[in-house]
Amino acid sequence: MCIGKGEFTVKVTNKEIVAAALPMQEHWLPLSNLDLILPPVDVGVFFCYKNPIITTATHHSIVGCLKNSLTEALVSYYAFAGEVMTNSMGEPELLCNNRGVDFVEAFADVELQSLNLYNPDETVEGKLVPKKKHGVLAVQATWMKCGGLVVACTFDHRIADAYSANMFLVSWAEIARPNDNKSLIPTTQPCFRRSLLTPRRPPSIHPSIYDMYVPISDLPPPPEPESDIKTDPIISRIYYVTSKELNNMQSLANSNNNGGSSKRSKLESFSAFLWKMVAEAASINNENIVAKMGLVVDGRKRLSNGDKNKEELMNSYFGNVLSIPYGGRLAEELVDNPLCWVADRVHEFLEAAVTEEHFLGLIDWVEEHRPVPGLARIYCGSTGGEEGPTFVVSSGQRFPESKVDFGWGKPVFGSYHFPWGGSAGYVMPMPSPKRNGDWLLYMHLPKGHLHFMEAQAPHFFRPISWDYLIN
Structure with a gap:
């Protein structure tokens, strides 16, 4: 499969689903009231690395490191491995079923320093940042012609804000980094305690x-198409x-x-x-x-x-x-x-x-x-x-x-x-x-x-x- 737009082509070389390393009991996690005011929009984030190939590393081992550390990170950040469903009230709710994360490997026929970062609509949108089709989180690792690497994620904003996503990204990287004394448990453990955001009885609204x-x-109602x-x-x-x-x-x-x-x-x-x-x-x-x-x-x-x-x-x-x-x-x-x-x-x-x-x-x-x-x-x-x-x-x-x-x-x-x-x-x-x-x-x-x-x-x-x- 090739994605062509702009001045270069991205070829998808592999697709798989990466789930949490440990099994979990399937359960529902309600969205908080502050989640419910978010529309169903997805947020993208991407990181560009110069040629990460070192003496003993290969493309395979580097992508393997990303996947293996992701499976460990998803044990704590299990919300990102779930699916958003509609409950009996018609509201979105998170099914924590370890469905997993769609992980795409790709190759871009362009050098990293030839990317026009000023215009991400042409070089990033739909090419380096994945389109999330299922689940809550999608990841794409794209190798560049020069040996550089772009790691990108797209996540459902109803499940996480940027603060939450930042916690996850730092924890994922922390687990991946070589360390003789490394623990597979991230330093920051996410808190999913929805009771912290419980409405009051009686309510008080300014x-x-x-x-x-x-x-x-x-x-x-939205404007007629002609008016746009x-x-x-x-x-x-x-x-x-x-x-x-x-x-x-x-x-x-x-x-x-x-x-x-x-x-x-x-x-x-x-x-x-x-x-x-x-x-x-x-x-x-x-x-x-x-x-x-x-x-x-x-x-x-x-x-x-x-x-x-x-x-x-x-x-x-x-x-x-x-x-x-x-x-x-x-x-x-x-x-x-x-x-x-x-x-x-x-x-x-x-x-x-x-x-x-x-x-x-x-x-x-x-x-x-x-x-x-x-x-x-x-x-x-x-x-x-x-x-x-x-x-x-x-x-x-x-x-x-x-x-x-x-x-x-x-x-x-x-x-x-x-x-x-x-x-x-x-x-x-x-x-x-x-x-x-x-x-x-x-x-x-x-x-x-x-x-x-x-x-x-x-x-x-x-x-x-x-x-x-x-x-």
Whole structure:
């Protein structure tokens, strides 16, 4: 089987199912209320390694190492070896039956350093990152013509958020690395205790949650196909931004702080900068549109609330513990006001979602509407007659690229790949593999907006290149 698209061909050389090394009793694992607000979307992640062939290693032994360590990792991370089914209420539920992971071996007729990482739609999508057809997780190991290797995974977002996937990736690599005293039990044991996210009796839901989330039964019908003809297509690009530019941006975002204690973080500052840029790109033909931006918040620390025992459990909790607060502003005011003003608006809408009460209330909100699924309003794009750009920023600063070393060295490059299918855009900043304070930016936004940003701020949005990575 060959997958041909773009400038090179990927040939699948082997397919098999890799299951956990130890048998398990089949059981059902319910999704938490915070899992149930995720749509059925898959997330991709990939890592590029320079030629890992060492003196005694071969293609066969390296792929064998990946498979053998995966079978051990799945003993602890058994959720990734299961299947999502529909229960009697019509809700998704995880059947932990050790169905296993689809593992694909492939060969790409291209050298690693010839991959155009800037345009992952052409070089990564459907070629190096596998399409998940069954189960919860799919893995693909692709050898390159130069002897390089790309290891990629695709997982069901309803089962795991990026935090959970990162735990798994680090544990998998930890088991694979040669070590005389190595244990096959990963250092971090995932916690599947759904009781940590139990709804309250009676519920207590802050009105702001009704603004952030919506039952899908309340969504308007999708637009007719004809109305999408003029829509700017959403595409994926990967950039890098230097630490110098990030620091300059953060200084501007804090220019009205006057030495106060509430300093805007780099993520808040970057999100404000991007909100302004997207608003400017979208308002060229219409200044009266509303530009909306959401920020993904991880609730693990919020739900711990100083309880050391709960903190330990939440730190290893496997599942989704996310919320997406958002703000909407007229594009004109975002463009006309300074970055520090926009950063203050970002901080304002974030404040409502960085508390324990917010996450407990969100759990209660889902319970109130079950079995009707809920969805973050920002994911739905422009709704309620408010035409304008919408996008979500999700921090990938904990992306563990440097820890995904299977025994032949750290990756030279790694990134999430998440063309999530919604009508809203998606942006994830991650640390550069150079570990010098630079960021990588995975950006899934309208093509016209990306072209505008590249033209207006080429010093900031620099296309990722191998020259940058290896020099």
